[in-house]
Amino acid sequence: MNVVETKNIEKVFRDADLEVCAVNDVSLTIQEGEFTAVVGPSGSGKTTLLNMIGGLDVPTSGSVKVASQELTELSKNELINFRLFNIGFVFQSYNLIPVLTAFENVEFVMLLQKISQKERKQRVEELLEAVGIPEKANVRPAQLSGGQQQRVAVARALAPKPAFIIADEPTANLDSKSTKILLDIMQKLNEKEGITFLFSTHDQRVIDRAKRVITLTDGKITSDQNMKE
Amino acid sequence: MIIKIGWKNIWRKKSRSLIVILSVAFGVWIGLFFGAFQWGTYVQKLNDIVNREIGHVQIHHPLFLEEEYDYNFPIKDPEHVKHVLQADSTIKSIVERVVFSAMIQTTKEQSPVLVVGVDTTKERKMHSISTLITQGEMPHDKRAPTLLIGEVLANELGVKLGDKVLIQGGMLHGMKSFVGRVRGFYESPNKLKDKLIIYIHKSDINKKLGDAFTHEFAITFHEYDSLKSYSALLQKKLPHQQIYTWGQIVPEVENGIKMTDKVMFVFMFIIWTALALGIVNTMLMSVLERTKELGVLMAIGMGKWKITQMIFIETFILTAIGVPIGIFLTMLTVGYWGDVGIDLSVANAAVADFGYSTMIYPVVKQSFYFQVIIQVILVSFISTIFPVIRALKLEPIKAINKL
Helix, strand or coil: EEEEEEEEEEEEEEECCCCEEEEEEEEEEECCCEEEEEEECCCCCCHHHHHHCCCCCCCCCCEEECCCCEHHCCHHHHHHHHHHHHHHCCCCCCCCCCCCCCHHHHHHHHHCCCCCHHHHHHHHHHHHHCCCCCCCCCHHHHHHHHHHHHHHHHHHHHCCCCEEEECEEEEECCHHHHHHHHHHHHHHHHHHCCCCCCCCCCHEEEEHCCCCECCCCCCEEEEEECCCC | CHHHHHHHHCCCHHHHHHHHHHHHHHHHHHHHHHHHHHHHHHHHHHEEEEEHHHHEEEEEEECCCCCCCCCCCCCHHHHHHHHHHHHCEEEEEEEEEEEEEEEECCCCCEEEEEEEECCCHHHHHCCCCCHHHHECCCCCCCCCCCCCEEHHHHHHHHCCCCCCCEEEEEEECEEEEEEEEEEEEEECCCCHHHEEEEEEEHHHHHHHHHHHHHHHEEEEEECCHCCCCCCHHHHHHHHCCCCEHHHHHCCCHHHHHHHHHHHHHHHHHHHHHHHHHHHHHHHHHHHHHHHHHHHHHHHHCCCCCCCHHHHHHHHHHHHHHHHHHHHHHHHHHHHHHHHHHHHHHHCCCCHHHHHCCCCCCCCCHHHHHHHHHHHHHHHHHHHHHHHHHHHHCCCHHHHHCCC
């Protein structure tokens, strides 16, 4: 089943007389359960592509379907709601809410989904257990290491049971040890629970773990490799 | 959770939140305190001028005031009027007076005065001229008419207790005069009045002038708030007399109160504007500092309504902390000055010359609390609209990427 399907998407940024085509005629599909890395040099359009797939940005032209929903047809408010229930985000710089504890950060999205308190509590505990930091439940982000914060971010992304998770350079700010732990967790979640991950990265350690690697150059897909082959 | 985030957010920058809390507290306090001061002034003026002397309404011959207190325009059929008034349950007190303009003369000086003939027994029910006597006593019915005059007038005329003076006025049968003896001095907060009004027992005047005239009924109602409707009803009952509210009798006092209201309105507008600007500034800073975080919240699915709620809750919490502090300060200050009084004589000696007491005792009406709290809440919420709009205009991806 296709989780993501893009057709001829293009993103052009205009600034006065300057026109930059960040993503150029990209068509791709992501199947359920994939562990895919979008790679390429800086400025190749990785993040822009992920933003459009994640409903954070709108393509200049083309079509983006996520979980069979055409995102370009949704209003801004509908997009927010769609993201809430269908897409999990892991950001490069974690972006946890500093005033909330790890538990509350994970719980927050479920609260927006109006999930019952009992169910929230159970799921947060499971997720913090899954990312290996159950003991940090009541700790605020400022007291966590970068790796721990990113693990909380992964738990937060998983909390709403999304169709897939978009991780934009998730290891860029992490040391080797934290990177390995994080990748182990994400790989395990992918293999055991079939969670779909879509990364943008130029970290070789992430690329080595990916089942599929899509290479972008100047906004175009220049290679799409299934790493199992 | 939104409330929890709001609560935690406001303590991120404690000093900034404290400034807003103190601004709200100050706004509430100053609003309530000046409201109490204004009300205290109003009550004082009513007490000084209206309750003590003029009454809530007065009844006169329709031409009496127009003819400048001419003795020859008494109320027709005062017994009927008295009967109507006594049958009216809304009326608290009735006093009947002879009033006319005259000249007071000594061997050396003379001055225009308003002679007020009072029934000392009945007059006590309404006004407390007896409490203003500084020397001597209230005039009472003796062989020679006895006078109570203001100290200001006494000084001007150079009369002492026991001195005789001549009262001369245009009466029904031409100019008439009689001699009276000064038996007491009084001093009211109104220096103009002290110079103008002299009191004589009503029966003394009637005896001396050979008439049984009544020029004025001064009335107070049980409920001051219904003054206008009661006076309109009274006018219907007494179509041949003219009913005047106290504001019509002393328009300068009513205008003074209205002017104070306007000054207070401008003052409060300035206070609320300052408070609003403070809140707009603080909440805007708070939003701008959290641009990235707000972007993340939008990205993970927090809708505009929830963002709006969160920012409004932050303002509400700050307001909810500030308001009780302001009320507490008001209770302290109004409690203190309500007992001790604020003496305006140092700041403005002219106040007394215009007939107002220089001691003001602030009083907070229960409705003030409600009004000021509602005003502060409105100001706080209106001030939050702009920061909320700024927050809602954020594009998640641009906000997240903001350094």
